[in-house]
Amino acid sequence: MGSGAIGSYPLGSGPQILIMEIYQIIHFIAIVETGGFTKGADRAAVSQSAISASIAKLEEEFDVQLLDRRRSPVVPTDAGARLLVAGKAILQICNTVKGELETIARPKVLRIGIPQSFSNRYVANLLPAHQLSCGDRGVRWVQRAIGRIAR
Numbered sequence: 516m517g518s519g520a521i522g523s524y525p526l527g528s529g530p531q532i533l534i535m536e537i538y539q540i541i542h543f544i545a546i547v548e549t550g551g552f553t554k555g556a557d558r559a560a561v562s563q564s565a566i567s568a569s570i571a572k573l574e575e576e577f578d579v580q581l582l583d584r585r586r587s588p589v590v591p592t593d594a595g596a597r598l599l600v601a602g603k604a605i606l607q608i609c610n611t612v613k614g615e616l617e618t619i620a621r622p623k624v625l626r627i628g629i630p631q632s633f634s635n636r637y638v639a640n641l642l643p644a645h646q647l648s649c650g651d652r653g654v655r656w657v658q659r660a661i662g663r664i665a666r
Contacts, residue, residue, distance in 0.1 A: 547582075550588025550589055
């Protein structure tokens with residue numbers, strides 16, 4: 516491989532960080548789960564040549580074979596099996612972070628309708644605890660006469 520490989524960035528005088536792109540993880544998982552490059556490319560919505568290049572770049576970057584191409588269906592090597600487990604965890608974390616960022620960008624509001632007679636007795640005690648844990652963001656308390664709550 517050598518220094519200056521595609522996707523690596525120097526850390527001063529120390530070791531280099533090798534970069535793995537999320538799309539490469541998606542491509543790799545698609546190939547393993549479908550058993551081949553053609554079906555994997557279909558699942559990932561890319562061409563077969565693009566998914567092949569993606570995996571080749573990943574294997575070159577880390578200087579390791581990830582897939583046993585001699586078998587049908589294609590199966591991961593020992594290194595590929597490790598990437599499969601770690602890759603799924605990475606994608607789950609990415610999806611969680613994406614969801615959290617979307618929630619921050621566009622907070623959803625839960626509106627809770629409370630009859631006026633009920634709110635004075637029961638809900639008044641709940642509001643301070645809720646506001647301490649969540650602030651005013653996310654929940655809107657609506658106090659109306661019982662016949663108008665659904666509106």
